[in-house]
Amino acid sequence: MTELPGHPGSLPDETLPPSVADAVARQRPLATPVGADIDRVMRQVQVEAARRRRRRFVLAPLGLVAAGAATILILGDGVGAPTFEPESDTHPVEFVVDQPMASGLAVVGDFNAWDVRATPMTRSNDSNRWVVTLQLPAGRYLYAFVADGSRWLPDPAAPLAAPDDFSRRNSVLVVGDPRRSRQ
Amino acid sequence: MIRFIRLLLVVVPTVAFAQAPVPTDSLARQASAVMRTWPALIREDAERLLDSASRRGVPLAPLYTKVREGAAKMAAPDVIVGVVRQLEAALVSARDILGPASSEGELSAAAAAIQSGIAAPSLRSLQSTLKSPGSLTIALVVLTDLVRRGVEPVVATRALERLASAGATDLTFSQFRLDVVNDLSSGVAPQAAINRRADDYLSRNLLLPGGRRPPPP
Numbered sequence: 001m002t003e004l005p006g007h008p009g010s011l012p013d014e015t016l017p018p019s020v021a022d023a024v025a026r027q028r029p030l031a032t033p034v035g036a037d038i039d040r041v042m043r044q045v046q047v048e049a050a051r052r053r054r055r056r057f058v059l060a061p062l063g064l065v066a067a068g069a070a071t072i073l074i075l076g077d078g079v080g081a082p083t084f085e086p087e088s089d090t091h092p093v094e095f096v097v098d099q100p101m102a103s104g105l106a107v108v109g110d111f112n113a114w115d116v117r118a119t120p121m122t123r124s125n126d127s128n129r130w131v132v133t134l135q136l137p138a139g140r141y142l143y144a145f146v147a148d149g150s151r152w153l154p155d156p157a158a159p160l161a162a163p164d165d166f167s168r169r170n171s172v173l174v175v176g177d178p179r180r181s182r183q
Numbered sequence: 184m185i186r187f188i189r190l191l192l193v194v195v196p197t198v199a200f201a202q203a204p205v206p207t208d209s210l211a212r213q214a215s216a217v218m219r220t221w222p223a224l225i226r227e228d229a230e231r232l233l234d235s236a237s238r239r240g241v242p243l244a245p246l247y248t249k250v251r252e253g254a255a256k257m258a259a260p261d262v263i264v265g266v267v268r269q270l271e272a273a274l275v276s277a278r279d280i281l282g283p284a285s286s287e288g289e290l291s292a293a294a295a296a297i298q299s300g301i302a303a304p305s306l307r308s309l310q311s312t313l314k315s316p317g318s319l320t321i322a323l324v325v326l327t328d329l330v331r332r333g334v335e336p337v338v339a340t341r342a343l344e345r346l347a348s349a350g351a352t353d354l355t356f357s358q359f360r361l362d363v364v365n366d367l368s369s370g371v372a373p374q375a376a377i378n379r380r381a382d383d384y385l386s387r388n389l390l391l392p393g394g395r396r397p398p399p400p
Contacts, residue, residue, distance in 0.1 A: 110244075110245070113247075113248060114251040114255040115255070116255055139286075139287065140287075140292055142248075152256070160332065161331075162294075162295035162296070163298065163299070165265070165266045166253055166256040172324050172328070174292075174320055174321055
């Protein structure tokens with residue numbers, strides 16, 4: 001059985017994608033993300049938990065991040081989007097990037113109207129990793145990182161977007177079920 | 184486990200929760216604010232373009248955000264309008280190919296594929312081959328990414344169709360992309376990498392979690 005830290009549920013190992021089971025077993029650290037199918041995995045976890053414990057699911061912050069880590073490890077690219085509430089309209093999405101030389105970093109994209117000041121990232125205390133989490137509805141988003149207000153960077157682990165014709169490269173993020181997109 | 188939890192405790196304080204994304208009407212206002220700074224002729228051209236897109240039923244949010252993206256990247260107004268025009272044309276083509284019931288995400292992903300040189304028959308074929316509902320956007324994102332990394336469009340499409348016809352899910356496509364990208368990073372030629380991986384996925388039943396075979400159609 002595999003149990004995610006801080007999460008009141010568990011699944012038989014054979015029901016998890018091999019990469020998830022392997023990631024949890026190895027306790028690997030956070031990497032960069034994207035989660036398309038994590039919804040299904042986490043819903044399965046939630047259903048299992050509800051069936052066994054017959055109690056209301058309460059989302060703890062640590063549980064959220066732990067499950068986010070599992071999501072991130074599944075796909076290892078882009079931005080993960082675990083959800084614990086099947087009826088929820090938005091999904092927590094964590095953006096992570098290593099930029100040791102930057103003094104400031106922001107994520108910009110379709111979700112914040114490409115406003116460089118809208119979503120600054122926070123440097124973690126013990127590393128060169130920059131992190132921010134957004135609540136995003138299901139859909140497909142283009143995004144990039146901006147270091148020190150002017151240096152544009154694609155997410156090195158995420159899928160590449162089509163050429164943007166502005167001489168910069170974008171990355172692509174798909175959140176949740178893209179059929180339930182913004183419009 | 185303890186080490187994992189310690190890591191999370193370090194990470195938790197660094198996470199900042201931000202607001203939900205900008206709604207479409209707000210995007211329209213923000214795009215308009217950008218366009219008001221442009222020369223009159225270019226602004227009028229852009230307004231005609233957006234009006235036309237609206238009449239044709241093209242989703243407007245991608246066009247508004249493209250205006251904002253261009254402004255954020257300090258592109259000249261005429262360049263931005265040209266890019267928006269190309270995107271609008273690609274969205275129209277995408278809707279014609281995928282059908283009017285397609286979501287904005289699917290249309291945007293198909294438009295990106297078209298702009299990356301992937302032909303309409305390939306998109307139609309991939310769409311019709313998919314068995315897993317909801318996978319079209321992911322499949323198109325993966326297809327575009329692999330083509331951008333040097334795989335020929337026809338070869339990439341064929342490989343994804345092989346996976347799709349065997350019941351590949353979103354997770355399959357995403358993991359497949361990672362595996363091919365890793366192979367490319369190791370110096371494997373693009374066509375060899377994608378074909379070898381597709382063969383591997385199919386022969387080892389890696390299409391579903393746990394190596395299960397997809398249910399019969």
